[in-house]
Amino acid sequence: MAFFPDVPVIKYEGPDSTNPLAFRHYNPAEKVDGKTMAEHLRFAVCYWHTLCGSGSDPFGPGTMSRPWDDQGGSPLDVALRRVDVMFELLAKLQVPFYCFHDRDIAPEEKTLAETNKTLDKVVAKLKQKQQETGVKLLWGTANLFSNPRFVHGASTSCNADVFAYAAAQVKKALEVTKELGGTNYVFWGGREGYHNLYNTDLKREFDHLAKFLHMAVDYRNKIGLDAQFLIEPKPKEPTTHQYDSDAAACMAFLRTYGLEKEFKFNLETNHATLAGHSMFHEMTYAASYGMLGSIDANRGDELIGWDTDQFPTNLYTTTQMMLVILNAGGLGRGGLNFDAKVRRESFEPVDLFHAHIGGMDAFAQGLKIASAIRKDGLLSKFVKDRYSSWDAGIGADIESGKATFESLEAYMLQKGDAEKNTSGRQEMLENIVNRYIK
Ligand code: XLS
Ligand code: NI
Ligand code: NI
Secondary structure: OOOOOOOOOOEEOOOOOOOOOEEOOOOOOOEEOOEEHHHHHOEEEEHHHHHHOOOOEOOEOOOOOOHHHHOOOOHHHHHHHHHHHHHHHHHHHOOOEEEEEHHHHOOOOOOHHHHHHHHHHHHHHHHHHHHHHOOEEEEEEOOOOOOHHHOOOOOOOOOHHHHHHHHHHHHHHHHHHHHOOOOEEEEEOOOOEEOOHHHOOHHHHHHHHHHHHHHHHHHHHHHOOOOEEEEEOOOOOOOOEEOOOOHHHHHHHHHHOOOOOOEEEEEEHHHHHHOOOOHHHHHHHHHHOOOEEEEEOOEOOOOOOOOOOEOOOOHHHHHHHHHHHHHOOOOOOOOEEEOOOOOOOOOOHHHHHHHHHHHHHHHHHHHHHHHHHHHHOHHHHHHHHHOHHHOOHHHHHHHOOOOOHHHHHHHHHHHOOOOOOOOOOHHHHHHHHHHHOO
């Protein structure tokens, strides 16, 4: 059964191709710096936007034409059909990974027990499809935000029963991730945050969040799930103040509660910009502390202040991201997950292909550009030279811990003044980067 009868397997045709259903840069088997593009980029398609996104917005209902959803049957029948749609899409895009929330892949029933049973039926089909195709689960997660019971949050709810429900749901999601061989498990703090402090005990909610994550670590270890835990920072939306606001805030939270060895970050481009950071900043911060886990690759709209989750097309951003990834020695067990949705106006099935092709090409091009920049070494040489005062003499004494305030005073009293500063040359460096963007 072909759900995209008019779409062929998308092939690499080279930069001069004008075929919109071809890659111009993503050539999975092509080697860059000794690894194939497929190994570097580890693309993933997300279930929620790609198969569940309806195109609804606060001003109107869904617009998406999804013929497979109109073929009738129970919600479970639709869910099982969507598995076939997902695997056809993955095969035609040559994408090796996918990601989901528990509630994306299977409908919620009247009780938790029934919901789990239905979930198992879809998981069995996903497992069979994974075995047939070699596609892998990059990460699983639990949706702890859509159902009205999570109105006040999940682990940070004022209602202890909701904490218990969320725990039961994550326990099952961890089991499902194990069943499907998922290599990561993501915690995005859905509604973990607050709108107003008049009704909120902030410290108590943070304590509960930490308790919840400790329980998750314990259970992961108990069942022997070999998945890296990832926290996905986001500063706002749906709540005004999300507790996991950015990488640095998450780092402080994890350290405060003794969780820093158990987690890394799943960083999302649109979340970085909502936090007032570039993705370059968020990734560099995470990589500096060995916390770069995986990426939700998308982009925001400069003119809109919320999570528009658009497909990434900006070569400066993908170049900067690939620079960080290459400098860090690769994505490890993480990947580039397109947490992105087609616009409400792009409602035909083929738009899903245009969207993913564009994102994949933007990263493949970013990879080639970043590799060329690194090969010439101009940026890294500039940074190295800029800090050379720390490589010997007084700088080396400070870094190695030999210096004290007294010794530094003595040094400076004798010298009289600091060495002259040199230019940061930002504009020259920006021009150098522009030489590679082509
Ligand atoms: C929402 C988040 C979400 C996570 C997974 O803004 O990006 O989609 O990636 O729960
Ligand atoms: Ni995300
Ligand atoms: Ni998001």
